[in-house]
Amino acid sequence: MILNTELEYKGNLFPSNITKYSKDVDVLHFSTSNNVILKLTVLRDSVLRFTYTxxxxxxxxxxYAIDEDASRGYNHLEITDDEEKYVVTTSKLICHIHKxxxxxxxxxxADNKIICEDELGFHWEESYELGGDIVKMSKAAQNGESYYGLGDKPEHLNLKGRRFENWATDSYAFGKHTDPIYKAIPFYTGLHNGKSYGIFFDNTFRTYFDFCSERRNVTSFWAQGGEMNYYFIYGPKMQDVxxxxxxxxxxxxxxxLWALGYHQCKWSYYPESNVKEITAKFRExxxxxxxxYLDIDYMEGFRCFTWSKDYFPDPKRMVKELADDGFKTVVIIDPGIKIDNEYSVFREGLEKDYFCKRADGPYxxxxxxxxxxxxxxFTxxxxxxxxxxxxxxxxxDIGVKGVWNDMNEPAVMDVPGKTFPPDVRHDYDGNPCSHNxxxxxYGMQMARATYHGLKRYNYPKRPFVITRSAYSGTQRYTSTWMxxxxxxWEHLQIANIQAQRLALSGFSFAGSDxxxxxxxPNGELYARWIQLGVFHPFCRTHSSGDHGEQEPWAFDTEITDVVRKFIEIRYQLLPYLYTAFYQYSQDNVPMLKSLVLFDQxxxxxxxxxxxxxxGNQILVxxxxxPNAKGRRMYIPRGEWFNYWNKEQVSGGKEMWVDADLDSMPIFVKAGAIIPKYPIQQYVGEKVIEELGLDVYYKNGKEDSExxxxxxxxxxxxxxxxxxxxxxxxxxxDKLIIRIHKRGQYVTTYNTFKVNLYGLPFEVKSIKVDNEYVDLADVKFENNSLVISKEFTNLQIKG
Structure with a gap:
């Protein structure tokens, strides 16, 4: 649907000259002689919204995408004009609108250098086939520009030279270049000359993005309906975008916190005896x-909100017994409600007229x-x-702790498009529209409704929901998987890229099957995948089950031991991961950072x-x-410590790293303080009585949380x-650690085991809160010390 190079203007309409301009506080209107209006809204100094009609x-x-609590407000706004253009200036951006x-x-x-400019800019095509306009935008690509984002596309992390479609699609066994798949996240970042910006095309129709694929120096995006409505977000740091x-x-x-633990799933664990057998084996x-997790077979004939009496005769008792053994139960719920007058959910939905209808009336x-x-x-x-x-x-009543929304693209079997026909009508929160x-x-609004149900009935505990389909903003309600x-092996690499790309697209709480x-998988592939999965915010094994077993013990004892070892590392790092989630939740910091995001x-x-x-300080x-004993990898600039042998390396280069099957390349940033809990079989099994602090020496300063x-x-x-x-x-010859604490929560521990790595000197004296301590008093050995009180200042001297 994009312009052909040889038919550049054929069939495309363009705005003409500006005839009128008006301003209402932070909203500017520019009207043209052919009835096009550009509405420019200044949300922040670095965030502008462009809407065209x-x-x-x-x-x-x-x-549905924009959060009602999103920040607003700017420090500076000035509008001037000359013969050629209007100039809108904030403290971060200068925007020229050509008359x-x-x-x-x-x-x-700051430096008046170009960040992003229209090529043809806004244009549109009247589509009689679609009965409306195809709205289009084309931008000039800058020299050396790279592009990232767009959610879980199974492609190279850098999108340059590729074209994509956003249309949530059930994509069983998708491949490396399959597009579209389950999610539609129309946001990308551009990076050139040390400057990064983002464009969020908030249009829920079928949308397309072309990153210099059709035309080498042009990036474009377009939609099969709706308005041209996009947000421009400036960095210049990609992390700020x-x-x-x-x-x-x-x-x-x-x-x-249990939602950040390890989860086990299969299609399907049933009957109850099979579920108990699996959970008992974990503990053994x-x-x-x-x-x-319980997949669709726990239901009576796949009817949502029911239980199979044959497989699960007393679900409340079972869920309680699982909970007593430290297992939370998560069940699947799909959107399709079986047509069955004996089924109360169907009957109630029918009586209240809650189901989607076709344009001419039938369901x-x-x-x-x-x-x-x-x-x-769900709209x-x-x-x-x-x-x-x-x-x-x-x-x-039954005590289920989490819900897993699947098939919500929405997926429909045995039809060519695998989904609803376009003439289905939706309320869209009082903005009636077609399925287009x-x-x-659709999946986002189902997940939203599910989240509110769990929040209501699980109170005062927190809800846990996982969704397959998503649009921008879905991260407010749920986690997701790919x-x-x-x-x-190719899918192992795809899973890594998808998790990074989702984090770059605002959706950190994600993981793969x-x-x-x-x-x-064979045992080696499963072990290597576990090694990656424990470093994803959502960590779950899941399989279709019809090919064999996929539990940690399904291979041989060597594999089982490797899997246990890495799951134990995840449980030790739970306070570090939880802190990363806090920084994501409070400060919008992605929990995973591609290297380009870390050091653009x-x-x-x-x-x-x-x-x-x-997080912020562990490189993975x-x-x-297969059969690898290590690999070449790039170490980012700065000083890093090998997690396993604590050897220090200087970054900014590629190097070989050894990694037998029971290992993988992991490095920790110099200066980092990594908190660790003792290994538990499940969150809450133990009262935490001692916190580990792994301190990695740095000649300089570093902050941790x-x-x-x-x-x-x-x-x-x-x-x-x-x-x-x-x-x-x-x-x-010295290392000083200062701790500033805020908040009223009293931790269950007041003992700290401080492990010092990479010290270039032999420790001669230790001060805790400005008082010298006897090295015997703090059980100082092998550069580890135990401090049995909360402290705010630690000085280690050589």
């Missing part, structure tokens, strides 16, 4: 696990797991409220795909090939949390 008036302003054709150019206010986009579309509240083999009927189904219209507030209420029995507009947000992948959903000024990072930063690089609260519930919102900020300063 071709019919002289705008649609009602409504978006002859509405084209936009954006400059950095991602943070500002995430602020715009929102972050989740903190999850319960001492492999930590916090959650067990939308589609086949999914239960057979013929109707589908709730109606009263339907979401009803759906939320359906969780009362599952959550409040509502398709990409869908039905395959047990291949460890080991692959389709087909069967190093051009070497712009095309790196395997290495990533977990999975092994992607540790966030803790009660691990669940909402007391943290009332100030009952603990946030420790560690300031480390090292020199040739």
């Amino acid at each position: 071709t019919v002289g008036k705008f649609e009602r302003d409504f978006s 002859s054709d509405l084209r936009i150019s954006l400059y950095d206010a 991602v943070k500002n986009y995430t602020d715009l579309t929102g972050t989740p509240e903190l999850p319960p 083999l001492q492999i930590p696990c916090d959650a067990i 939308m009927k589609g086949k999914v797991w239960p057979g013929e189904c109707y589908f709730p219209d 109606r507030p009263e339907v979401r409220e009803w759906w939320a209420g359906l969780f009362k029995e599952l959550i409040e 507009k509502a398709h990409n947000i 869908g039905d992948n395959v047990a291949t 460890i080991g692959g959903f389709a087909e069967q 000024d190093d051009v070497q990072t712009h095309y790196r795909i395997d290495e990533f930063i977990f 690089c999975p092994i992607n090939e 540790l966030y803790e609260d009660a691990d669940d519930g909402y007391d943290y919102t009332k100030g009952r949390y603990s946030l420790k900020k560690f300031n480390l300063a090292g020199s040739e």
Whole structure:
């Protein structure tokens, strides 16, 4: 649908000259002689919104993506004009709007250098086939520009030279270049000449993005309907672009800590005896696990909100017994409601007229797991409220702790497009529309309704929801996984790229089906996948089960031992991971950072795909090939310590790293203070009596954080949390650590085991809170010391 190079203007219409300009506080209107209006809204000094209409008036302003708590306000706004252009200036940006054709150019206010400029700019094509306009935007690509983002596309991390479609699609066993797949996240970042910006095209129709694929120097995006409506977000640091986009579309509240533990899933664990056998084996083999999942077979004939009496005769008792053994139960819920007058959920939905209808009146009927189904219209507030209420029995009565929304693209079987026909009608929160507009947000609104149900009935505990389909902003309600992948080495690499790309796109709480959903991994592939998966915010093994077993013990004892070892590392790092989640939730900081996000000024990072930063200070690089004893990887600039042998390396170069099957390349940033808990079989198994602090020496300064609260519930919102900020300063013969604490939460421990790595001197004296201590008193040996009180200042001298 994009312009052909030889037919550049054929069939495309363009704005003409500006005839009128008006300003209302932070909203500017520019009208042209051919009835096009550009509405420019200044949200922040670095965030501008551009909306165009071709019919002289705008649609009602409504978006599911934008968070109602998104930041607003700017320090400076000035508008001037000359013969050629209007100039809008904030403290961060200068925007030129050309009077002859509405084209936009954006400059950095600090140095007046170009950031992004329209090529043809806004144009449109009248489509009689679609019965409306195809709205288009083309931007000139700058020299050496790279592009990132767009959610979970299974492609190279750098999008340059590629073209994509956003249309949520059930993509069983998708491949490396499959497009589209499950999610539609129309946000990308551009990077050139040390400057990064983002564009969020908030249009829920089928959208397309072309990054210099058709025309070498042009990036474009377009939609098969709706308005040209996009947000321009300036950095110049990419991390600030991602943070500002995430602020715009929102972050989740903190999850319960158990949701960050290891989860086990399969299609399907049933009957009850099989579930108990699996959970007992975890405890017997001492492999930590916090959650067990029940796929569609737990239901009566795949009817949502029911239980199979044959397989699970007393679910409440079973769920309680699992909980007593430290397992949270998570169940699947799909959108399709079986057409069955004996089935109360169907009957109630029918009586209240809650199901989606075709344009001429009848209900939308589609086949999914239960057979013929109707589908709730989750874009109606009263339907979401009803759906939320359906969780009362599952959550409040039976005690289920998490819900997994699948098939919500929405997926329909045995039809060519695998989804609803376009003439299905939706309420869209009082903005009635066809499925063309509502398709990409259907799964998001289902997940939203599910989240509110869990929040209501699990209170005072926190909800946990996982969704397959998503649009921008879905991260406010749920976690996600990347869908039905395959047990291949290529998919291990794809999973890594998808997790990084989702984090770059505001959606950090994500992970893959460890080991692959389709087909069967061998033990080596499963072990290597676990090694990657424990460094993803959401960590779950899931398989289709019809190829064999995929539990940690399904291979041989060597593999089982490797899997246990890495899951134990995850449980030790839970306070570090939870702190990263806090920084994501509160400050919009992505929990995983691609190397380009970590250090965009190093051009070497712009095309790196395997290495990533977990949290802020741990560098991880999975092994992607069979029979590998190590790999070459890029170490970012700065000083790093090998996690295993504590050897220090200087970054800014590629190097070989040894990694036998029981190891993988992991490095820790010099100066980092990494908090560690003792290994537990599940979150809450032990009262934490001692906190480990792994201190990595640096000749210089480095800051670290540790966030803790009660691990669940909402007391943290009332100030009952603990946030420790560690300031480390090292020199040739001294190391000083200062701790600043805020919050009213009292931790269960007041003993600290401080492990010092990389000290260039032999320790001669230690001061705790400005008092010298006898080295025997702090049990000082092998550069470790135990301090049995809360302290605010630690000085180690050579």
